[in-house]
Amino acid sequence: MADTQYTEDNIRSLDWKEHIRMRPGMYIGKLGDGSSSDDGIYILLKEVLDNCIDEFVMGAGKTIEISVQGTRVTVRDYGRGIPLGKVVDVVSKMNTGGKYDSKAFKKSVGLNGVGTKAVNALSTYFRVESSRDGQSKSAEFECGNLTNEEFLEESSRRRGTKVTFIPDETIFKNYKYRHEYIEKMLKNYVYLNRGLTIIFNGEKYHSENGLKDLLLDNNNEEDFLYPIIHLLGDDIEVTLTHSKTQYSEEYYSFVNGQNTTQGGTHLNAFREAVVKTIREFFGKNYDASDVRKSIIAAISIKVMEPVFESQTKTKLGSTDMGGELPTVRTFVNDFVKTHLDNFLHKNPETAEKLQRKIIQAEKERKELSGIRKLAKERAKKANLHNKKLRDCRVHLTDSKKDRNLESTLFITEGDSASGSITKSRDVNTQAVFSLRGKPLNTYGMTKKIVYENEEFNLLQAALNIEDSMDDLRYNNIVIATDADVDGMHIRLLLITFFLQFFPELIKEGHLFILQTPLFRVRNKKETIYCYSEEERVAAINKLRGKPEITRFKGLGEISPDEFRYFIGEDIRLDPVMLDKATTTEELLSFYMGKNTPNRQEFIIENLRVELDTVEEE
Structure with missing residues (x-):
């Protein structure tokens, strides 16, 4: 066998x-197309924004302006501006940034200076402009390569930094910025930085x-048991x-x-501290799950030089507060x-x-424990022959x-x-x-029904969200049903x-509706799948002549060979989102309560949108 050379050339x-x-x-974590709140295109925006926030924290610039028009994103702050010689x-340049001087940014987030460099490298167009001391400097890049530089000795622009970028479509396929996700991100920034104003597309x-x-904006106040502490x-x-x-x-x-x-460590400490404090206050050793059942809470801490478990910083790994300070656990617990x-x-x-809520939770838990046991035994048997779930190999865990x-x-x-x-899915990552x-x-029913109804019990088991x-x-x-009355x-x-039993699944952005094409337009050379009447018209114009048009009435009509395009x-996907103006109770009674004329009208109106597109040729 030939000896494979391993030299410096390799x-x-x-x-x-x-x-x-x-x-x-x-x-930047995962790539995605913008249908999920942690997709890469939002992380790019966040990386640029973090630098503006750090300026605000340092006392420079109270306003940040953001514009998202299609794929073009612009972020402007009124901070001190990047030193012109370093723009x-x-x-x-890797390892270049203002955050290494730890005195200036003891408790900042954009610590390693990788952020904007990643945005630059992953954008087909990237422009940075800094204004300070009556001068300004700008630089333009394409996929990280410098294409243009300009220096103005006299500039009337207000000081600060302006960044514009367009994420690369060869990396982020078919992406689309969803303004709901951006709004949520921006709201979090203002909750945590009182006095900061962010203007997004004029709002x-x-x-x-x-x-x-934050709690008031994400929930309806009437759903709260007592005023926010x-x-x-x-x-x-x-x-x-x-x-x-x-x-x-x-x-x-x-x-x-x-x-x-x-x-991470701060949230674990907080959950533990709440239980401990409430037990001591009432002098009773309540079960932790009864104390925390139905809790809605938020915690924010500032740590010196935090250690996160990944570059996207979604989980805190630090065990201490930094310097001479105590551990995160002790700090949170004592507070x-x-x-x-x-x-x-x-x-x-x-x-x-x-206390009444805790006692009620204890009672419900005890009532459920018998039926839970029975359901678990049933599910165990069913799992061996669970014909409902065709699982995949990789899971979120x-x-x-x-x-x-x-x-x-x-x-x-x-x-x-x-x-x-099932035939067209990716068996590694897609389950049915x-x-x-x-x-x-299930409207108006108690949690008991989840265990008594075989279908819901198996769905809960498949998702593994019982506890x-x-x-x-x-x-x-992803809910994948036909676009007809029954499907709706x-x-x-x-x-x-x-909504009734696992609302946080919706609040955390895990629930979606699958969009499937309504038409297929094709000639001998090309096939185009259309999701709306506009797309169908555009496809006919593109293919010219007399292309063959097929109307799909249900998912069952789409062959497995074709289906793989729609789930690849x-x-x-359309995310299912909650509107905080409506209480969960109101939402449920509107959709699934008695057949009020309003509700019938609403459902018929909304169905018509889906059906019209199917009925037209």
Whole structure:
């Protein structure tokens, strides 16, 4: 066998741009197309924004302006501006940044200066402009390569930095910025930086009450059991209340202004501290799950030189606060113990409501334990022959190690649709759960029904969310039903089930509706799938002549060979979102309560949109 030479020629050194473009996941997590809030295009915006926020924290610039027009993103701050001699280096040289001088940025987020360089490398167009001391300097790049530089000795522009970029469509396929996700991100920034104003496409975001505003903006106040408890300290802010309607725990957590969606040491300490303080206050050893059931809370802490578990900084790994300070656990515990205990002593009415809620949770848990046991035994038997779930190999619990792995569960109805998806899916990352006809309307029912109804019990088991969202097995839960009256009804029944028992699945952006094409337009050379009437007209014009047009009435009509295009990398998903103006209770009674004329009209109107496009030729 020939001896394979291993010499210096085999070792290839990638420059910074090539490395980022070859391994984007290392820098920005997953790529995605914008249908999920943690997709790469939002991380690019966030990386640019973090630098503006750090300026605000340093006391420079109270306003940030953002514009997103199609694929073009512009972010302008009124901070100190990048030193003019370093404008190019800061966005194109690794290990260059103003954050290494730790005195200036003790508790900042954009610590390693990789952020804007990643945005530069992953954009087909990137422009940075800095204005200070009556002068300005700008530089333009293409995929990280410098294409133009300009220096103005006299500039009337206000000081600050302006960055414009267009994410590269060869890396982020078919992407689209969803303004709802951007709004959510910007709101988090203003809650954590009181006094900051962000203007996004002309709309102003500002917060006076910090994390209290976060809970109020994400929920309807009428769903709260008691007024929000808001506790403020040096380097820590906490808000909490309990919900009247939801079963699960819900937390928002932040470190140095960074939304740690996967929690970490600070959130674990907080959950532990709340239970400990409440047990001590009432002098009773309540079960932790009863104390925390239905809790809605937020915690934000500031740590010196935080250690995160990944470049995207979604989970805090630090165990101490930095310098001479105590551990994160001790710091959070001491703060909650002192301040929450004081609050409960001063507000006996809140304390009484809280205790009643804990006792009620204990009662429900005991009632459920018998039926749970029975259901688990049934599920065990069913799991051996679970014909409903065709599972995949990779799950969200594995993908926490690798953020690029996405797993999806399609919930389908009927054998033909399930068959098409099952045959064309990617068995590594896509699972299918088949419904038998219409699921039960769970409106107004208690959690007991989840265990008594075989279909919902198996769905809960497939998702693995019985005890908490931490063990959720799929990033995306996709409802895949026909675009007809029955399909719409099944969607509503499933959304009702999730809203009633697992609303955080929707709040955290895991629930989607699958868009499937309404038409196929093709000639001998090309096939175009169209998702709307406009797309169909455009396809006919593009192919000219007399192309063949097929109208799809249901998922079962689409062959497995074709289906793989609609659930592959070009998949189109519509996220299911909650509007905080409506209480969960109102939403459920509107959709699934008694057949009021309003509701019938609403459903018929909304169905018509879907049906019209199907009926037209």
